[in-house]
Amino acid sequence: GDSVTQMEGPVTLSEEAFLTINCTYTATGYPSLFWYVQYPGEGLQLLLKATKADDKGSNKGFEATYRKETTSFHLEKGSVQVSDSAVYFCALSGGSYIPTFGRGTSLIVHP
């Protein structure tokens, strides 16, 4: 079945550092890929998405590129802020009405 693997956290960075959170997936066919963010005490909200190979999703300075050859969708940001501290979930949706989520990666940004 489908699966999503994310790097384990927490990821701890200083403000203005470069961020990468790795995400790889296993799926049949051509799924859509998503990054969701969960701020403390809140539900998940969509950060960005990509629906086909080589698409780049971007939002709020975050980017991720759909890489079919490496089955990856790594999340990057050039300069993180304290307000980016949250849990980030990689997810895929393909061939089923039930999306598959990764376990989440906690990001902590220090001033």
Place this chain on the structure above:
Amino acid sequence: GAGVSQSPSNKVTEKGKDVELRCDPISGHTALYWYRQSLGQGLEFLIYFQGNSAPDKSGLPSDRFSAERTGGSVSTLTIQRTQQEDSAVYLCASSPAGGDYNEQFFGPGTRLTVL
């Protein structure tokens, strides 16, 4: 516009009692999902509704868990004879339609604590 709302936001109950958790999806969203998020864990899928029917109940952990959706809108997740391992945050999400391209819109969750 209004997002997905859930109630109550927090629920503390005693072991063995029944609880009902409510989800109000975004108006017009036909797909509705329930997930469970335990401390430090990812999302555990529980059940999916398309309209009022539930094509996939595969994630419900036991027969103590049930859910219904009425009028293609509000959904209720019921846990009977609660156990301590049921303690978690229960998240509801809705989507314009299930499928590959549609994002899910999540509510803030209900934090359930079973003493």
